[in-house]
Amino acid sequence: MSAPDASPPPPPPPRIRLTDRGPLLVDGPVDLLLPDGTVLHCDRPVVAVCTCRRSRRYPLCDTSHRGHRRPAPASAPGAPSFPPDGSGQTPG
Numbered sequence: 001m002s003a004p005d006a007s008p009p010p011p012p013p014p015r016i017r018l019t020d021r022g023p024l025l026v027d028g029p030v031d032l033l034l035p036d037g038t039v040l041h042c043d044r045p046v047v048a049v050c051t052c053r054r055s056r057r058y059p060l061c062d063t064s065h066r067g068h069r070r071p072a073p074a075s076a077p078g079a080p081s082f083p084p085d086g087s088g089q090t091p092g
């Protein structure tokens with residue numbers, strides 16, 4: 001009789017949700033590695049990472065993107081729209 005395998009299942013892969021006009025939503029907790037080499041540890045269950053660079057809390061989204069909407073880019077034929085399943089929304 002062999003011993004039962006006691007190793008836990010591997011954790012799920014990190015999940016990052018792209019939104020069409022807002023931040024990247026990253027399942028936390030997460031460490032953000034910044035260009036200057038510093039690490040920003042975020043304990044939140046979902047971390048909103050700014051993609052517009054207008055945030056006063058960059059690299060974290062402070063919802064400044066809401067007042068500065070860019071026109072939707074012309075999509076290439078056959079290109080998927082984001083989010084593909086229509087479920088992603090910016091926070092708020």
Ligand code: FES
Nearest residue numbers: 050051061064065
């Ligand atoms: S994505 Fe830049 S402030 Fe929200």
